Amino acid sequence: EAGVVQSPRYKIIEKKQPVAFWCNPISGHNTLYWYLQNLGQGPELLIRYENEEAVDDSQLPKDRFSAERLKGVDSTLKIQPAELGDSAVYLCASSLEVGGPGTQYFGPGTRLLVL
Amino acid sequence: AQTVTQSQPEMSVQEAETVTLSCTYDTSENNYYLFWYKQPPSRQMILVIRQEAYKQQNATENRFSVNFQKAAKSFSLKISDSQLGDTAMYFCAFMTGSGDKIIFGKGTRLHILP
Numbered sequence: 001e002a003g004v005v006q007s008p009r010y011k012i013i014e015k016k017q018p019v020a021f022w023c024n025p026i027s028g029h030n031t032l033y034w035y036l037q038n039l040g041q042g043p044e045l046l047i048r049y050e051n052e053e054a055v056d057d058s059q060l061p062k063d064r065f066s067a068e069r070l071k072g073v074d075s076t077l078k079i080q081p082a083e084l085g086d087s088a089v090y091l092c093a094s095s096l097e098v099g100g101p102g103t104q105y106f107g108p109g110t111r112l113l114v115l
Numbered sequence: 116a117q118t119v120t121q122s123q124p125e126m127s128v129q130e131a132e133t134v135t136l137s138c139t140y141d142t143s144e145n146n147y148y149l150f151w152y153k154q155p156p157s158r159q160m161i162l163v164i165r166q167e168a169y170k171q172q173n174a175t176e177n178r179f180s181v182n183f184q185k186a187a188k189s190f191s192l193k194i195s196d197s198q199l200g201d202t203a204m205y206f207c208a209f210m211t212g213s214g215d216k217i218i219f220g221k222g223t224r225l226h227i228l229p
Binding site for chain 1: 119147148150152158159160161162165206208210211212213214215217219220221222
């Protein structure tokens with residue numbers, strides 16, 4: 001069974017440029033999470049989807065970050081414009097359950113460097 | 116608000132020894148779940164063990180076991196017969212029963228020495 005797929009694995013951009021990350025969850029997993037992980041820190045939740053609905057986006061900086069999960073399968077996280085402080089690893093995770101404490105399966109992450 | 120605290124930023128033990136990683140949390144919820152995740156260097160995060168708060172019995176998974184003290188809000192991870200492949204960052208995580216709040220600790224970097 002394929003795991004959570006993320007692309008790209010690495011991205012280097014200049015500040016003020018836009019960037020997008022893509023995530024394909026495990027087949028059949030209805031809940032999808034995007035996390036931000038700074039160096040040496042634990043993941044911080046940005047947004048959680050149940051199917052195609054964003055049920056928790058309270059930690060998403062909406063002035064520059066946006067996300068979508070069309071058709072309730074794969075998802076895209078966008079930053080526009082990127083700032084130096086956005087340099088981090090962006091993790092995607094999925095779980096089978098909806099509305100419950102399902103085990104999360106993580107992707108390898110996208111490491112973003114903003115110059 | 117819920118918090119998760121891992122007080123040991125870094126630990127080192129010899130191969131085959133037993134090591135315990137600490138985690139404390141704070142919540143007013145009665146129904147919640149606790150997790151330990153492992154993140155090896157340059158590899159993706161995987162679940163090590165999971166504990167339901169309503170269960171008194173401590174969860175075990177092969178060489179990994181937890182000491183769940185609900186009243187003390189403590190959730191430590193014990194790794195027995197440690198192996199070189201256990202070298203990783205370990206994150207303690209809390210999730211509400213409804214799954215609407217997920218909080219990770221800052222992690223403990225564990226080194227298993229040959």
